[in-house]
Amino acid sequence: MSERTVGGGFVPDVALDRTSPVPLYFQVATRLQQLIEAGELPVGGKLENEIDLAERLGVSRPTMRRAIQYLVERGMLVRRRGVGTEIVHPKVRRPVELSSLYDDLAKTGQQPRTEIRSFEVGPAPDHIAEALGIPEGAEITWFERLRYAGGEPLAIMQNAVPVAVLAIDRDDLVSNGLYELLRAAGCVPRMANQVVGARTASAGEARVLGESRGAPLLTMTRTAWDAAGRGVEYGSHIYRADRYSFELTLTI
Amino acid sequence: MSERTVGGGFVPDVALDRTSPVPLYFQVATRLQQLIEAGELPVGGKLENEIDLAERLGVSRPTMRRAIQYLVERGMLVRRRGVGTEIVHPKVRRPVELSSLYDDLAKTGQQPRTEIRSFEVGPAPDHIAEALGIPEGAEITWFERLRYAGGEPLAIMQNAVPVAVLAIDRDDLVSNGLYELLRAAGCVPRMANQVVGARTASAGEARVLGESRGAPLLTMTRTAWDAAGRGVEYGSHIYRADRYSFELTLTI
DNA sequence: CAGTGGTCTAGACCACAGG
DNA sequence: CTGTGGTCTAGACCACTGG
Numbered sequence: 001m002s003e004r005t006v007g008g009g010f011v012p013d014v015a016l017d018r019t020s021p022v023p024l025y026f027q028v029a030t031r032l033q034q035l036i037e038a039g040e041l042p043v044g045g046k047l048e049n050e051i052d053l054a055e056r057l058g059v060s061r062p063t064m065r066r067a068i069q070y071l072v073e074r075g076m077l078v079r080r081r082g083v084g085t086e087i088v089h090p091k092v093r094r095p096v097e098l099s100s101l102y103d104d105l106a107k108t109g110q111q112p113r114t115e116i117r118s119f120e121v122g123p124a125p126d127h128i129a130e131a132l133g134i135p136e137g138a139e140i141t142w143f144e145r146l147r148y149a150g151g152e153p154l155a156i157m158q159n160a161v162p163v164a165v166l167a168i169d170r171d172d173l174v175s176n177g178l179y180e181l182l183r184a185a186g187c188v189p190r191m192a193n194q195v196v197g198a199r200t201a202s203a204g205e206a207r208v209l210g211e212s213r214g215a216p217l218l219t220m221t222r223t224a225w226d227a228a229g230r231g232v233e234y235g236s237h238i239y240r241a242d243r244y245s246f247e248l249t250l251t252i
Numbered sequence: 253m254s255e256r257t258v259g260g261g262f263v264p265d266v267a268l269d270r271t272s273p274v275p276l277y278f279q280v281a282t283r284l285q286q287l288i289e290a291g292e293l294p295v296g297g298k299l300e301n302e303i304d305l306a307e308r309l310g311v312s313r314p315t316m317r318r319a320i321q322y323l324v325e326r327g328m329l330v331r332r333r334g335v336g337t338e339i340v341h342p343k344v345r346r347p348v349e350l351s352s353l354y355d356d357l358a359k360t361g362q363q364p365r366t367e368i369r370s371f372e373v374g375p376a377p378d379h380i381a382e383a384l385g386i387p388e389g390a391e392i393t394w395f396e397r398l399r400y401a402g403g404e405p406l407a408i409m410q411n412a413v414p415v416a417v418l419a420i421d422r423d424d425l426v427s428n429g430l431y432e433l434l435r436a437a438g439c440v441p442r443m444a445n446q447v448v449g450a451r452t453a454s455a456g457e458a459r460v461l462g463e464s465r466g467a468p469l470l471t472m473t474r475t476a477w478d479a480a481g482r483g484v485e486y487g488s489h490i491y492r493a494d495r496y497s498f499e500l501t502l503t504i
Numbered sequence: 505c506a507g508t509g510g511t512c513t514a515g516a517c518c519a520c521a522g523g
Numbered sequence: 524c525t526g527t528g529g530t531c532t533a534g535a536c537c538a539c540t541g542g
Contacts, residue, residue, distance in 0.1 A: 075442070078479050086480065088481035190327070191327055193501050193502075194498075194501075195497050196497060197470060200452070200467075200468045214452070216451050216452045216469070217450060219497075229327075229330075241451055246447065247448075249445050
């Protein structure tokens with residue numbers, strides 16, 4: 001039944017570079033993804049079976065399977081035993097990522113500006129030490145920032161970072177997001193627990209944020225760990241609800 | 253260097269059942285997970301290298317790798333090339349899941365109660381059809397529910413479910429969560445996009461929720477798709493912020 | 505340098521769906 | 524029954540880390 005390659009998704013020959021440091025399975029997956037996004041592989045159609053595909057692309061079946069599996073995990077393909085591999089609507093494919101407000105704003109073209117309202121190094125309060133899983137009284141850097149976007153105040157952000165993880169420089173915080181600093185120090189957050197809630201602004205908060213008392217605020221408390229399970233950041237943030245919301249895409 | 257099995261994590265012999273329909277890699281992964289959670293494999297210690305482990309457990313290296321990889325994805329192991337496999341603090345291991353308010357409440361022992369405030373079947377409004385990726389005017393079931401917990405109103409929930417996905421029975425909604433109904437119909441949400449924000453209650457909302465006007469509300473808009481990329485649910489919810497917050501654990 | 509994980513191959517058998 | 528994806532094996536070579 002070779003006519004399945006006519007009606008279904010026919011994968012054109014893919015140029016693979018075996019001298020490249022990029023793994024073969026990833027080259028294949030990337031190419032398939034491009035073909036799907038470009039519409040050359042019809043959404044709703046079926047992919048060729050993995051055996052034929054592997055042979056035609058000149059890779060082994062396990063390598064082909066790995067490439068396909070990669071796209072399954074990203075929600076672009078659905079596999080059913082005995083049936084085949086279906087190409088699925090590439091809806092929202094943005095992976096779940098830890099939101100960095102600074103990065104988000106920079107990406108959308110809004111000029112972020114940061115004002116440091118306090119900055120100190122000292123022993124961690126109990127609830128923060130517990131959240132981060134560090135000894136009570138371990139040294140942390142604690143700071144409060146006011147974040148502007150488009151000239152308007154947007155958020156008040158309080159954060160703690162263990163000194164053992166990264167000794168933060170106050171000036172760096174002005175021109176960089178916290179996550180950017182962590183990444184630059186080779187410390188990549190890999191897991192996080194976030195609690196998102198809402199409340200109304202106190203008089204003091206309202207004044208700082210340029211709102212009126214009783215204005216709605218989004219609150220977010222987050223603890224983040226790196227790949228080794230080390231607590232790297234604790235944050236307690238409040239956002240003007242009229243100017244900010246959290247968007248997240250979940251894949252189960 | 254066989255003393256590494258002494259100081260590090262020594263994996264005792266694992267009984268594998270090759271006649272079981274449960275895949276070998278999964279049997280191995282499950283056993284390793286039990287050993288870590290029971291403390292028999294020391295957190296912070298290193299696992300044996302995968303070659304020795306595979307040999308001693310009597311499985312091939314690819315199978316052993318797959319078992320290890322499974323636990324890496326769950327955040328229990330960390331691998332570094334040239335270094336080894338580290339056993340990591342099993343912090344929060346709850347996978348990211350779509351929050352079902354009904355399930356959440358039932359789990360925490362708060363008695364959920366549901367009041368249907370409206371229920372109708374008709375053509376989908378444009379913005380909902382677009383969100384779900386269904387044709388404009390396709391039939392949906394649209395309903396608004398008031399959710400109580402502990403006798404107090406907690407949330408107003410508006411939802412839409414395409415009739416093509418599931419013909420919802422009004423009475424079922426009273427005693428079951430929406431996600432429970434979807435699951436029971438063999439329609440499992442696999443991906444979702446959520447936007448979480450905040451605002452203050454209008455007079456009407458406040459009255460329904462037993463709050464005063466201007467009280468802070470958490471808002472959540474969600475679109476969910478099943479494994480095949482079919483839009484299965486659209487929801488627009490508001491929660492009393494003094495009684496509810498979203499908690500989520502992210503793994504990158 | 506030796507030891508580790510990362511990738512890749514070429515086969516094999518099985519479980520399941522559908523005609 | 525045929526075709527599909529799911530699992531498993533036994534090897535090979537490479538890239539990286541650390542002493």
